[in-house]
Amino acid sequence: MPFPEHLQHLIQNDQPLAQLTWLGIGGPARYFAEPHSREQLIELVQAASKAEIPVRLLGSGSNVLVRESGFDGLVLSLAASSLSTVSVAENQLTAAAGAKLSHAITHAVGEGLGGLEHLAGIPGTVGAAVSGNVSAAGGDIGSLVEQVEVMETDGTIRVIPKEDLQFSYRKSNLSGLLILSVTFALEKNDAIKLTKRLQKFWIVAQNQRPDGEPRLAQPFIDPDGFSADDLIQQSGMGGMRLGNASLTAGKPNYLLAHSGATSDDIVQLLARVREQVSSQSGIDLQLNLQIW
Numbered sequence: 001m002p003f004p005e006h007l008q009h010l011i012q013n014d015q016p017l018a019q020l021t022w023l024g025i026g027g028p029a030r031y032f033a034e035p036h037s038r039e040q041l042i043e044l045v046q047a048a049s050k051a052e053i054p055v056r057l058l059g060s061g062s063n064v065l066v067r068e069s070g071f072d073g074l075v076l077s078l079a080a081s082s083l084s085t086v087s088v089a090e091n092q093l094t095a096a097a098g099a100k101l102s103h104a105i106t107h108a109v110g111e112g113l114g115g116l117e118h119l120a121g122i123p124g125t126v127g128a129a130v131s132g133n134v135s136a137a138g139g140d141i142g143s144l145v146e147q148v149e150v151m152e153t154d155g156t157i158r159v160i161p162k163e164d165l166q167f168s169y170r171k172s173n174l175s176g177l178l179i180l181s182v183t184f185a186l187e188k189n190d191a192i193k194l195t196k197r198l199q200k201f202w203i204v205a206q207n208q209r210p211d212g213e214p215r216l217a218q219p220f221i222d223p224d225g226f227s228a229d230d231l232i233q234q235s236g237m238g239g240m241r242l243g244n245a246s247l248t249a250g251k252p253n254y255l256l257a258h259s260g261a262t263s264d265d266i267v268q269l270l271a272r273v274r275e276q277v278s279s280q281s282g283i284d285l286q287l288n289l290q291i292w
């Protein structure tokens, strides 16, 4: 066992990942751990690095498709309460990476700090949201970030200030780094006004999502100046089913995994959509969904 003895009780071997992802598909992680503290997290990452074991972080699993072969490395969850804290000082909110984005937003609003409300309804954790620069209603999360605390794969921790951060549509220069915490610079405002704004965005987000479908993903990003939904619809792929995976008819940039779906069903369906959209419009749709 490549991990120090005092951490071995944290390690689960061959942990199935399907139940930890929204699509509910995929094989096991060779090693899986949910550290209880930042010290344990650092030690686990350092031990994995020393043994040349690749490491990945798993947030809420809303943007990951795991292959049936699983992941031959260490998957870490930051769901423990000490790795999901949210705190406020003046107009800044600091969220540990494992905090749910929804929790960070409601906490900010409750403290009379505005800026994050338009992201209401996006599933997932703060770490993944900032790494992938989530966006909704015309605004991204990156523009609100003041600094990010990251860990290198050898366990070194450093703080990256706003000036050194780069965010573009659904991208950041943080990929490959493990985000530990994020500080947002927000604007003081009336908590009641912000709550109403938050509710409005939340209702819009809920209305856009397919009803009663628990196993879903938003596979593609919108190409510059276009909507992935429209491009897929115009290519005649709305509602398309392949094996046990399908696109919704009305909002075809939602992918559904039906009972018995495999990662191959999904990969093949996404490849078919890209081909079809490309041949109809000349646009190469880019994936948002991370395939492990």
Ligand SMILES: Cc1cc2nc3c(=O)[nH]c(=O)nc-3n(C[C@H](O)[C@H](O)[C@H](O)COP(=O)(O)OP(=O)(O)OC[C@H]3O[C@@H](n4cnc5c(N)ncnc54)[C@H](O)[C@@H]3O)c2cc1C
Binding pocket: 022, 056, 057, 058, 059, 060, 061, 062, 063, 064, 078, 097, 098, 121, 122, 123, 124, 125, 126, 127, 128, 129, 130, 131, 132, 133, 134, 135, 136, 170, 177, 178, 179, 180, 209, 216, 217, 218, 290
């Ligand atoms: C119904 C639905 C609606 C959605 N709506 C939107 C939307 O409106 N806008 C939008 O932008 N996205 C949207 N998404 C996509 C998804 O919610 C985001 O990509 C979200 O940030 C994923 O968070 P997660 O915690 O579930 O990440 P996961 O799926 O667990 O992981 C995603 C990636 O982030 C990495 N990661 C996780 N934690 C960290 C960390 N601490 N440091 C570094 N990397 C990390 C993982 O390794 C993985 O590569 C939607 C998805 C669904 C299913």
